[in-house]
Each structure stands twice: as C-alpha cells, then as structure tokens.
Amino acid sequence: MHGGAFEVTLASPAPPNVNHFHSDLDAACDRFISWPERTPTGIERALSLASAVPVAVASDRSEAGNGCIRSALTAKPDVVVVDFPHAGVLVPNRMDAASVMFTHNVEAEIFERHAARANGLGRLIWADQSRKMTRFEGDTLRRFDTVIAVSQRDAGVLSKRYGLARIEAIDTGVDLDFFAAAAPGEASDPGLDGGTLVFTATMSWPANVEGIHFLLDEVWPTLVAARPRIKAVIIGRNPPASLADKIRQRGLNVTLTGFVDDVRPYVAQSHVYVIPLFVGSGTRIKAFEAMAMGCPVISTSLGIEGLDVTDGEHFLRADSAETFSHGILALLDDAALRSRMAGAARRLIEQRFSWKNVAAQFETICLEALERRRRATPDCRQNRP
Secondary structure, three states: OOOOOOHHHHHHEEEOOHHHHHHHHHHOOOEEEEEEEEOOHHHHHHHHHHOOHHHHHHHHOOOHHHHHHHHHHOOOEEEEEEOOHHHHHHHHOOOEEEEEOOOOOHHHHHHHHHHOOOOHHHHHHHHHHHHHHHHHHHHOOOOOOOOEEEOHHHHHHHHHHHOOEEEEEEEOOOOOOOOOOOOOOOOOOOHHHHHHEEOOOOOOHHHHHHHHHHHHHHHHHHHHHOOOOOOEEEEEOOOHHHHHHHHHOOOOOEEEEEOOOOHHHHHOOOEEEEEOOOOOOOOOOOHHHHHHOOEEEOOHHHHHHOOOOEOOOOEEEEOOHHHHHHHHHHHHHHHHHHHHHHHHHHHHHHHHHHHHHHHHHHHHHHHHHHHHHHHHHHOOOOOOO
16 A cells, blocks of 8 residues: 555546546555546436446446556556455456455445335336346455455355455544544534534435435424424535425525535534434445544444444434434533543544554555465565565
8 A cells, every 4th residue: 555565556537627636646546547437327327227237337337447457457466456346347357466355335235225125116126236236246256365344244244145265354444634523612502402413425325315315304303393493414416406405395404515625624513423324335434534523423223334333432323213313412412422422432433443553454454465376376476565
C-alpha cells in the first residue's frame, strides 16, 4: 500500500472531474491509471435484466476497462487486489500474480433481503437477480487466492456459501485525522422542542431511500409530536424525486442536500446520527465515521451489522418505529447520555479501528498471499515488493 511494503498502481474508471481528486489520488497510490466512467442509461439497465449476470455486474463491464487492466498486468505486478466482486469482470480469469479479492458485502445477501421485502413484480425481479448474483459471486470469489471480508460475520457467511479455500477478515477502519471529534458544544443545544438528525449515504441506492421513507413515514410523526422544531438533514448524491415530493407536500423540516464536498460540518452540527436501514450487507463505514466525529448513533441491527460495538454503550439499537423514535427522543432529552455514548464510541474507534491499524491488517494479508504464491511457484520472480 502507498507508503508501506508495496508500490501501488490504482486502476479505476474516472469521472470527468477526476482532476478535482488529484491530491487524494496522490495520497492513495503511486500511480493512477484510468478509463472514462460511464453511467448506463435506464434502457440499458432494463435490457441487462436478460443478461446471465446481475444488472449491477453487467453495468461494470467495459472494453476500455479491460484494456486498461490488461496493459497494467504486462508490468507483472506481485499482487493484484480487486475491489468488489463486480470488478471481477474487468480482470482475466487467470493472472500471473497473487490475487486478492476485497469484498465489502455478501452481495447475494443484499439481493435476497431486497426480494424478501419487495412485493409483486419487484419481488420476482429481485429473486431472479439474487439467483444470478449468487452464481456470479461464488464463481468470482473462487477465482482468487485470498478473499478479504470486512467482518468475521461476513467471512463466515461467504465461506459457508461458497466453500472458499482462504478467507480473511479485517476490521472497518476510519481516518481519525479527517473524521476528528467535533469540539464540545459545536452543535447547539436542542432545547426542549428541537434537535437535528443527520444521515449520510448515496441516495440513489434503494436501501437508503427505503430507510428514509421509513424514517419520514413511521418515525417522524412521533418525533414532531414531542419536539415540533425537530429537523433532519439527509446528505447524499442523487436523492429521488419521491423523497423531495414527500418532504415538500407534507411540509417536513427535512433538508436533502444532494452531494456535498464535506459531510463533517453537517455531522458536527447535529445531535443524533440515524441509520434506518433494513436491507444491506457488509459493514456500514458511516456508523464508524459518525462515532469518530463524536455524534451519537442510533441504528437498526442491520445498519450496525458486523461492527464490534455494544448496544447502550457505543450506540442505540432500534428495529421498529417505536424503538427508533423513543431512542432518538431519549438522546435529545439527555445531554449526559449523548456525551457518554459519543465519548465511549470515539475511544473504541481510536483504540481499534483507525486506518493505521486496519491498513496494517490489509498489508499483512497481501504479503502472506504473495509468500504463499512464491512457495507454490518456486520458479516465479524473486524480486521483493
């Protein structure tokens, strides 16, 4: 990794404004190679329903991307790390290098959870997509020497589902310098009738949209009855018109920011970070980022799944509209509770989940994969990374 044992070449699709991220790329890698990012049209995505692979995978196919990767592999890297199973469509089935797949979720599980919550035609489509994802995910993960999961829970699920030869788990990490704890008192006193909730996510992802509809439809009425001036800030790109229409028609004190360059000021000025998710897999980095910033978190069980945190100490768990609304009100009513929970969560992140600690775990797994590859092929190149 950049600054560690490896020299890193990062290959990725690049948006038109890629130059805006020049300093971030310099910090992340030694060399950046790319191809133009392309977002499939709605018609293309609909036609992909007939594909043998899930729509999300078909959308990642790219002749330009395949060419860029093939060119990079001519340099004969020691280790090839692929981020997300979807990206497996961009690399050859066989590579002359130690191969590592970094998974962030159990992808098929996400689709199955969508199917379980959908109705009618939507359920049929999600069920078909989940079957395709199960097949694709298993075939792809088994191609790699080592699979990395983001929690012990995910590692166990993936190993059982797909019979993987080697799977490792790493912790979820946070940049503690970037996500620094907010200064005490930065968020104004919520008073007896106010308070600010915050949620950050990609708002084009159906699970996130469903969670916010749950918040507005089932939780919000109880909150407003107790605290008429309560407000929420929903941060994330591409919020759907359905949310904007609901907020406008009902006159809700809710702001959809769309994309923002920096979420930290919004979180620092909020009293409670909400994660009302019922579909997903992997771990939610947003939970650890909020904890690192000293904002108390309330989440469904799924929203905090895979993270080694304790209900009532580091966050509040809420899996129904009633427990979610009561938990939010308890936090807004009790400054000492907010402070105690935020402090315990920040200390936990500092002790176990810093980028430095997690990067060391990742680097060790890659070095071990390389060493196993060298032992298995003693005639391979003897250069050290």
